[in-house]
Structure formats: C-alpha cells, structure tokens
Amino acid sequence: MVKIEAIIRHYKLDEVKDALTRAGVQGMTVTEVRGFGRQKGHKEQYRGAEYVVDFVPKLKVEVAVPDELAEAAVEAITTAGRTGQVGDGKIFVIPLSDAVRIRTGERGEVAL
Amino acid sequence: MTATGKPAGPRTGMEAQRKPWEEVRDDLIAQLHAGQDGVLLAESLAARADALITQVARQVLSADQWKGLALIAVGGYGQRMLAPGSDVDLILLHRWYQRHGARHIARLLVPALWDMGLRPGFAIRMVHECGRLAKADLTCLTTLRSARLLIGDRGLADSLSRSLDALPRTRAGKYLLRTMIQEVLARRSHDDQQSEPDLKNGPGGIRDLQFIDWIAWLATGRRFAEHLPCVWKTASDEERLRSAQELLWRVRWWLHALAPRCGDRLALGLQDQIAQRLGYRDSEDRHAAEQLLVQLNRTRRLVVSVLDRLIAHFDASPSKSRPSASPVPIRQVGGRLWDIDGHEPVARDPELAIQLLDALAQMGGRPGAVLLNALERLCSDRKIDWTAARRMFLARLGRSRGLGAFVRLLNETGLLARLLPGWERIHALPQLTSYHAYTVDEHCIAALEMACTAEAAERDELWNELSRPLSERDRSILHLALLLHDAGKGSRSDHSRVGARIARSVAEQLMLTNRECELLVFLVASHLSLSGTAFHRDPHDLASVRELAETVQTPHRLKLLYLLTICDILAAGPGRLTSWKLDLLRLTYQSTHAILTGSLPPALLGHTSHLPEKKRELAAQYGATSGTRFQSWLAMLPPEYLHAYPPERVVEDYREISRLRRSKCRVRVEAATGSRRRVRIYSHDRPRLFLDIVAGLYAAGTDVLHARATTLPDGSVIDEFLVVDHVEDSPELRHRRIEQAILEATVSQNPRELLKHRPLVRRSTSLSPLTQPRVAFENQEDVTLVEVFAPDYPGLLYDVLLCLYTHRLDITKACVATYGDRAVDVFYVRDQFGHPVTDEAHLKRLRHDLVSTLQKLVPARHV
Numbered sequence: 001m002v003k004i005e006a007i008i009r010h011y012k013l014d015e016v017k018d019a020l021t022r023a024g025v026q027g028m029t030v031t032e033v034r035g036f037g038r039q040k041g042h043k044e045q046y047r048g049a050e051y052v053v054d055f056v057p058k059l060k061v062e063v064a065v066p067d068e069l070a071e072a073a074v075e076a077i078t079t080a081g082r083t084g085q086v087g088d089g090k091i092f093v094i095p096l097s098d099a100v101r102i103r104t105g106e107r108g109e110v111a112l
Numbered sequence: 113m114t115a116t117g118k119p120a121g122p123r124t125g126m127e128a129q130r131k132p133w134e135e136v137r138d139d140l141i142a143q144l145h146a147g148q149d150g151v152l153l154a155e156s157l158a159a160r161a162d163a164l165i166t167q168v169a170r171q172v173l174s175a176d177q178w179k180g181l182a183l184i185a186v187g188g189y190g191q192r193m194l195a196p197g198s199d200v201d202l203i204l205l206h207r208w209y210q211r212h213g214a215r216h217i218a219r220l221l222v223p224a225l226w227d228m229g230l231r232p233g234f235a236i237r238m239v240h241e242c243g244r245l246a247k248a249d250l251t252c253l254t255t256l257r258s259a260r261l262l263i264g265d266r267g268l269a270d271s272l273s274r275s276l277d278a279l280p281r282t283r284a285g286k287y288l289l290r291t292m293i294q295e296v297l298a299r300r301s302h303d304d305q306q307s308e309p310d311l312k313n314g315p316g317g318i319r320d321l322q323f324i325d326w327i328a329w330l331a332t333g334r335r336f337a338e339h340l341p342c343v344w345k346t347a348s349d350e351e352r353l354r355s356a357q358e359l360l361w362r363v364r365w366w367l368h369a370l371a372p373r374c375g376d377r378l379a380l381g382l383q384d385q386i387a388q389r390l391g392y393r394d395s396e397d398r399h400a401a402e403q404l405l406v407q408l409n410r411t412r413r414l415v416v417s418v419l420d421r422l423i424a425h426f427d428a429s430p431s432k433s434r435p436s437a438s439p440v441p442i443r444q445v446g447g448r449l450w451d452i453d454g455h456e457p458v459a460r461d462p463e464l465a466i467q468l469l470d471a472l473a474q475m476g477g478r479p480g481a482v483l484l485n486a487l488e489r490l491c492s493d494r495k496i497d498w499t500a501a502r503r504m505f506l507a508r509l510g511r512s513r514g515l516g517a518f519v520r521l522l523n524e525t526g527l528l529a530r531l532l533p534g535w536e537r538i539h540a541l542p543q544l545t546s547y548h549a550y551t552v553d554e555h556c557i558a559a560l561e562m563a564c565t566a567e568a569a570e571r572d573e574l575w576n577e578l579s580r581p582l583s584e585r586d587r588s589i590l591h592l593a594l595l596l597h598d599a600g601k602g603s604r605s606d607h608s609r610v611g612a613r614i615a616r617s618v619a620e621q622l623m624l625t626n627r628e629c630e631l632l633v634f635l636v637a638s639h640l641s642l643s644g645t646a647f648h649r650d651p652h653d654l655a656s657v658r659e660l661a662e663t664v665q666t667p668h669r670l671k672l673l674y675l676l677t678i679c680d681i682l683a684a685g686p687g688r689l690t691s692w693k694l695d696l697l698r699l700t701y702q703s704t705h706a707i708l709t710g711s712l713p714p715a716l717l718g719h720t721s722h723l724p725e726k727k728r729e730l731a732a733q734y735g736a737t738s739g740t741r742f743q744s745w746l747a748m749l750p751p752e753y754l755h756a757y758p759p760e761r762v763v764e765d766y767r768e769i770s771r772l773r774r775s776k777c778r779v780r781v782e783a784a785t786g787s788r789r790r791v792r793i794y795s796h797d798r799p800r801l802f803l804d805i806v807a808g809l810y811a812a813g814t815d816v817l818h819a820r821a822t823t824l825p826d827g828s829v830i831d832e833f834l835v836v837d838h839v840e841d842s843p844e845l846r847h848r849r850i851e852q853a854i855l856e857a858t859v860s861q862n863p864r865e866l867l868k869h870r871p872l873v874r875r876s877t878s879l880s881p882l883t884q885p886r887v888a889f890e891n892q893e894d895v896t897l898v899e900v901f902a903p904d905y906p907g908l909l910y911d912v913l914l915c916l917y918t919h920r921l922d923i924t925k926a927c928v929a930t931y932g933d934r935a936v937d938v939f940y941v942r943d944q945f946g947h948p949v950t951d952e953a954h955l956k957r958l959r960h961d962l963v964s965t966l967q968k969l970v971p972a973r974h975v
Contacts, residue, residue: 010696011650032692057692 001096001109002070006061007035007089008081013059019080020063023072026112029062036087058089064099066109133229136160137196141369145389150362151193158185158192161200162262164228169263172220180207181214182264183221184272187233190258191322193361196368197375201233201255205268208238239268243275247284250291254326280333289330293423296323300416306550307543309408311364312376316412318360320419321353327419331426343445344421346481346488353418356411363408366390378408380544397603405542409551413540417524424448424478439467442483451480458486462501465490465527470508473518484525491526498530499623505531506622509591510584516561519595523553533621534599534614541602549685552601558683559594559676568678571689574698575678578671581890589628590672592618593635594679600636612637627884631669635676638663642670642677646700647693654707657700661707665929666901666936668888670708674701709897709938710820710927711752726754734763742766748825768794769828777858781847784834789814789847791833793854797823801858802923803913805831808857812850813839816909819928838906885966887959889949895924895940896948898958902966904935911965912937919958920944 008016013030020028034055065073074091082088101111140153140160162185169183187201188194204221206214214236225232237245242259245252256276261269279285300315312318328334366386367378378386383401392400427447440458445451450472452458458465465487472479479487490496509515522528529536538552550558562568569576582590596618600610615636619629641663649656664670677697681689727746734742745766754762768778777795784790793805802821809816814835821831837846885902898921900912909928916923916939925940943949949958 009650011648014648032690034692057696 001064001066001099001112003062003064003094003096004070004073004077005092005094006077006081007033007058007091008061008077009083009087009089010057010059012081012083013061015080016061016077019076020061020073023076024069025063025065025073025076027063031060031062033058033060056087064096064112066112132164133161136164141196141365144365144369149358150360150365151358153365154193154195154361157194157196157198158189161189161194161230164230165200165202165225165232166263168224168228169221172217172224178264180210180265180268181205181217182266182268183262184269185260185262186258187255188258190255190260192260195361195364197372198368199233200230202235202262203242203256203259204234204236205242205264205272206236206238207265207268239272239275242272246276246279247282247288250288250295253279253288254322257326257329277333280330285330289327289426292323292327292330293427296320296327296419296423306409306554307546307548308377308379309405309412310377311360311367314377314412316356316415316419317376318357318364320412320415321357321360324353324415324419324422327422327426331422343451343480344425344449345418346484348488349414349418352414356415359408359411362390363404380546383544399544401544402542402602405544406540409540409542413524421449421478421480438471439464442468442471445480448475448477449480450477451482452486453482456486458483459489459493460496462490462496462498462527462530463504466501466504466508466522466531469521469525469527470514470518473521474514476517479521479525487525487527491530499621502531502622506588506592506624510588512564512587512591515564515591516557519557519560523557532595532618534596534618537602538599543601547684547688550683552598555683556595556598559597559679560591562679562682563591563594563675568675568682571682572678572694572698574701575675579675585628586672589624589631590635590675592622593632593639593672593676596632597636597639597676597680608637608640611639625884627886631672634669635672638673639676639680642673642697642700642704643681643693645704646696651696651700651703657703657707660700661704662931664704664708665931665934666888667705667708667890667897667899667938668886668901670701670704708927708936709940710925726759730759730762733759734766745769745826750822750824753822753830765792765794765830768792769830772796772828777855779851779854781850783843783847787837787840788817789835789837789850791835791850791854793829793831793833793858795829795831795858797827797829799922800917801829802831802926803910803917804857805833805854806910806913808854809833809835809850810907810910811857812853813837814850815904815906816928817930819909819926821923821926823924885963887962887966889955889959891948891950894948895942896950898939898941898962900935900937900939900962900966902935904930904933908935908966909937912939912962915958915961915965916941919954919961921949921958922946 006016010032017028034057036056061077063073070093074093077091098107099109099111100107136157140148140157143156144150144153165183165185173181182205184190184203184205185201186203188198189200189202194200204214204218218234218236222232222234242252242256246256247253253276256272259269259272259276279288299313299319310317363378363386364376366389367376367382370385370389371379371382383405384399387400387404390404392403394400395403398406425446425448440452442450442452452468458468468483469479471477508518519528522531523539529539535553538556541552543550543552543555548555563579569579593615596611596615598607598611599614599618600607600612603610612633615633616629619632624632641660645651645656645660651657661670664673674697678689678694681693730746731743746762749762757765768780772778772794777793779794780792782790791809795801795805806816814837816833816835818834819831821829823829835850837850839846839849841849885900887901888899890897890899898916902908913923921941921943923939923941927938929936941949949955
C-alpha cells in the first residue's frame, strides 16, 4: 500500500478527481494548502503598492491505494494536473505500513 | 435473576437476562412503525422501565426493608420521557442510619438491572447532600428537579421535593437562574450545525423545552403550565409547543430506532430515511428530507423564540431607557420584554409595526404577547397594503446600525415574508450540504449581518476599503442583494437564475429605480461568478478574468460583487472563509478591476518574467538599425502595453512615433469586422487631445465602441479606437475621410465647427429602458478614476470628455468599452496641477454635470 500526496493547482481539482475515479481510486482527502517550489514567491503590484506573495494557494490531494494501483493513480494525477507551466505541483509517494477502517476494525488493503 | 429469585452476579446468565429491556424497546419500536405518537411512546417506555425496576427492587428487598430508603427516578426518566437510547438515571436516597444498608442494596440492585438489559446511572445520596449539590451545580439541579419516587420511603422523597421547592426563593436560586440563562445562550452559540440538528441539546431541541420549564420554575417558583396566560407567551404558543414536543420526540424515536449509536444528531445520511418513515414523500420541488427539516426547523425556532422571550422577561439586567423612536406607547413588562396596550393600531398598520420592531431591536428588546398577537393578525390580514411599508424597509436597509437584529425580529414575527415576496419559500429551508451550516434564510440574514457588523471589515482589509465610500442607496441594494442572493434555492433549477427572477419581482414591489433593479438582479444572478472564477478557474489566466470582466462590466458592480461574495462565504458557517480563499478572491478582484480600468492585472505582473525577454527580442530584431534610441523607448514602455501587443506592433508604433513632427498627428485606419474600423492615432500629448480626436471620429460619422489611450513618459501618445462606421462608402474613401477629420480636429483644435458637418446617422443600437446613467469616483494615490456607466448613444464619449475638460481635468489614461447598448468608460484624470481630485464639492459638481449630460440620452442635434 502507498499513500500518494499530490500538490496541485486548485482549479485542477475536478479534473484530478475525475481522473483518479476513472483510475479506480475510491476515496480521497483534499486540503487547502499554500506553498512554492521552483515557482518561488512572486512580486505583485496593485494600485502602486508592491508586495511579495511568498506562498501560492494550492490544494493537497491525498489518496491511499494498493501497490498495483499506485502507478495508475500517479499517472492520472500527472495527466489531469498538468498545464506545462511552472507551478503545476508535485506528487509524493509514501509507503504505508497499515490501514484501519474504524467502523469495522478491518486492516490492511481491505480497509482502503 | 436466578431460579431461586436471588439477584444474579454481573456475569451469570447475562445474555439470557438482558432480554426483558430489549423486548420492551423492540415492542415499542414496533408501535412506532405502526404510527404511534412519539410522546406517548416516550411515556410508555418510562412506564415499562418503572415496572421492570420496581420488580427488580422488590426482589432485592421486601417492602418492610425499604424503611429509610427510597429509589428515585431522576433526569429525563424522572420526567417519564425516555427514548430507546436514553440513559436511565436513579438515585438511592437514604436516611443516616441506612448508610451501610444503601451500599449493600446498591451492590445487589445495579447488577440485577444490568442483567435486565438496563444501564442505569446510579448514585447513593442523603437528602441534604442532594440539596447541597442542587444549589452548587446546574446539572444536578435539573436532574433532581424531576425526581420521582419509584419505591421506598415516601417521606424521603417528599423531603427532597420540599428542599428543591424552596430553592427559587433563595439567593442560590437567583444565582442558578442567572447561570441557567448563561448556559442556554452558550449552548446556542456552540451548536450551529443546522443542516444536522441535534434534537436534544441543539437550539430549540428537547433540552430547550425543558429549559422553558426550569427557568419559569426558578424565576417564579411555579411550574410552566401553572401560570397562563403570561406576558412572554401567547395562547397559541401553548398548543404549538405541544406539537413541537410531539414532533421532536417522534423524530428522536425514529433516530434511535434506525441508528442506535448515532446519538441525538439527525445526520444527513439518515434524514431521508426518517422523513420517509414519517410519511413525507418527494414532491416536484422538495425532497422528503427537506420537507421534514423545514417543519423541524420551524418547530425548533418556535421553541427558541418562546425561550428567548422568557429569558428576556426574567433578564436580570433590564434595559433602562425607553426606545425613543417608538411610534406608539409601549411599556416594559419585565426585563427586556416590551409590550403595547391594545392590538388595534399595530394590527392594521405595517409601517407602525416596522418602526416598533426597529425601535425594539435598537435597544435589544423583545416583543411581548400582546404585540405578538397584533403582528400575527397583521400578517394574516390579506387586505392590508404593504407598499409604503416596503419603501420604509428599503430605506432602513441603507443604515447598517442594528439592521441584523431588526431583520431577525422581522423574520421571527413573519413580517419579512410580507415585505419580501418570495421570502416564504426559503423560510427555514435546510441546505443539505456539509458546506452550509445554516438554513437558507438564516444564511441570508447572517450574510447581511456580516456586512453590517465589523465581521467582514475585520477579516478583510480590502472589504473595509471598498465598503467605506458606499452611498446609503448602494448600501440598501447591497443589503437587499445579501438577503435575496439565495432566494432561488429550494427549486431544481439553477438557483442564481431563479433568484434573479425573484429579485426582479421584489424590485418591482419595492419600486426600485431601473438602475437599482438592474444592479440588484445582476448581484443575485452573478453572486457565484467571482468565487467561481477564483476557486474553479485559473485567476492568473487572462481569458478567465476577461470573461468575468465581461459579465461584471463596471468596476462599481465588481466592487459590490466582491463585498457580497465575502459576506456570502463568511455566513456559510464558522471557518468557511479561510485566508486561502481570501487570497484567491482578492487576486481575482484585482485582476478583474485592472481589466475593467485598462491596467495590467496584478495576476499577470507576477508572470511578467517574459517581458525582459520580449524586450531583448525586440532589440535584437530592430535594435541593429535603431541603436540606443529604440532601446531607451523600449525601456519606458509600461508593462500593460508591452504585454498587450505583439512585437511587430510595438516596432510599428515606434516607427510611427519616430516619424512624428512636433504638434503633428499621425493616423492609421484599418478595416475590422463588418462596418467596424480600427483607428490608431500617434501624437504628442497636450490638453484636450483626446477630446479633439473623439470629436474628429464623431464628425466623420463614426461612434466609438472601445478605446485605449496610452501616454508614455516622454509625452508621446498612442491611442487606439474601435469604431462603428455609420456611413456606407468605399473603404478607401472612408479611411481617408476619418483620417482627415481627425487631423482637422487635432490641428484646428476647434471641434465645434467640425461637428456641424457630421453626417446624419441612424442609431445602431436600441436603448434599454432599464439602464440609467451612473457615475462613480475612486481616488488612487496620484490619480482619480472616473467611471461612467450609461446607455450608449452616438456622441456619448464626446459629451463625457467635453464635460471632463470643462472641469479642467486632464485625462492620462482611458478605457472605453461598450457592452451591447451600454457604455462603460473609465478615465484616469488629474486636475490642472497634476493632482487627483479630492475636493468633495468639486466631485459633486462633476457628478451632477456628467449625469445631466448623460440623461439627455439622444440629444436632438445628433439624430
């Protein structure tokens, strides 16, 4: 099992969600986050005042999937979340040691 | 129980002996399925619990062994009201000499009750201990208040009852009353999930019904039902409270029956199932769950309203001053509760009722029973004319102070539904999403409160800045839009569109002017457009922002839309407006504002890294022949210009500017689609230049649709116009004529003479009767923005420019646009000393002159 954390552009959420659903991913968690990578912070100017925006609004999508689905999920996020511009985001794949469904107490892949 | 009749140990035969209580519950749940009333079931379950517990108690001790001991039911069980998942709370009272005996009995009794399937809360107390606990702790007091003897020494039970009955007359009783009121108010602010109401502890739930009894008892020493009629409750309230109790218990029973582990919160996932069980069916415009929740919400509101009036009546800090603005004599009937002496005037006069409620809201007062009866009669009388009252309400909407409390009183008393046609359909309507915490009407009123209180201003500095200069009338429209923005909810169609239709009908009833009606309809119809672009599209993408700009059309409408959007999100529930969302909304607002005012959106300034590259490319392409002069020209180009045009156009503009001789003007005319032409003028800046160019265009028989004027730091001017040509002739001739007219106008600088020869043209667009001219100002650091929004007519731009120059204002930049039959022009102006116009009197005169000019619509000389 792996947990996939994807930092994506906020307006790409619907496309990423649909792509993940098509790839067979059943559930996901979405969080409003801010950050920057190579995109860096940028300067903005409005009505004469210049200010630096350090962190750019992004969304973090988290899904836990069996190993065999991991590649398809990453591919789905990459394809749906890409614009080709700096700032498209990142995907992190993290090994999971266990998962528990709280309602039933089931563990492992059946709990995903 | 064992076969010998002795109480069994906790583990012996547990599975078999749990059944009696389970059987009792199953039997009553079967009666629930058969349609039995919730309150009767609650009472039946308590009676069956009585039977089981006394049976076990008799088996533990014989009748004569109960001397000095009493088994007491307390809490909800003491009130004879139990749901399948309710706790069964018991107290074993004992006299001093039975201390050891009581412990022994408890050791026998509790395991036996567990074996029957009950899970009792159990305590052993003496009477004086109970009295002490009741004085010190509210929970103990309310639990003991319903104490009821099950078996044992009646004298003990009576003495407990006497000690509690004396409490309301003591200092401790008054302290407990204050604490209880605080507890009620604190509960209300903590539970705001109206989409998943808590039937027991939520506002207007079963606990609040109990609070009505408890507070009435603590305040008067008498039970609720014993002192009717009273000043805080109407006669009809009594019947309604009984129905409320029945509904709450019926739903609670179904909730416990279908989801035993769910507690008392009516979760979204269970609402439809329970609604179906209660006989609600999906209709054309409402789901069964919505119908149930509407009834439940109205029920809960009634309970809250009665409780609030009770609290107001016994409030320890009554308002001292009389409401100065009260239109009829009113008297204080206790605490913050005020009433009138007779029904008649208020029951016939809606204006009087509005003034009276406003006066009460201003001082935090609440209406008493007589006034409520009068208002009820007023609302049910269909012959009454509400026209004047609606006008009064609209005027009141422009003043923020105390507006939220006033509108809440109007909603609670039913007057709001009479003032705003269409309000009734969203009254108490649930929003079955986890995003919205409140019902539709609560949400709309909360949004209004966000705008009236410091809430939105404190959360967002931009909101504060934009809302400050609003006129009272614009504020009225904004507040009305906040009340109506979700009025279309509850239908299966797009709620923004349905809401816009309702808004138009309300505007007619409130007799808004055409401009105000149009603004209101726009705000309601487009209330999701700003957040939609910000959250679901790329606010850095110029096409997305332009699309929004085309919907919004004017900076003023954008400003009101931003104010509405922030309040709408704030009022969805606590924590809904995150700084993440706020950043995106601000960025989208600023980008759209920049487009509407002809600047480069800040969203793109963050992505102007390509501009140096563009300059290098240009220098490489043309620099070899031009040398440093071209490069210094490139250096002074504003980013919005450089961003807007392709390299070949920049080079072309440079060439044209280079060919200019002093005080001369160069004109280029190209054909665009249909009868449209694109005209570019290169010149050196001077006062009235823009006016002369427009006069030339106008004299040539064209009308300006869009214009973009750019003045470079060295004084050279590049103006671009998209015009519609009303004269049919060969393109070459027309281009020459237009060029000639502009050159004549700029050289002679006497456009009046030229205008006499303008060809006779017909209007190409029809005027919208809904559009009226509007002028707005916005002062920036070194310039004043003049925004003109008016029905378009031939020569409008010329008239506006003439007016601006008459006021000795220089135009440094202009963004002229036409949307259908409406012209939206923004001018960046400075006074003759190069400063922004800050003198209020001057701005007032300018506004007056511009509006007078534009109200002429189609001056006779032009047609």
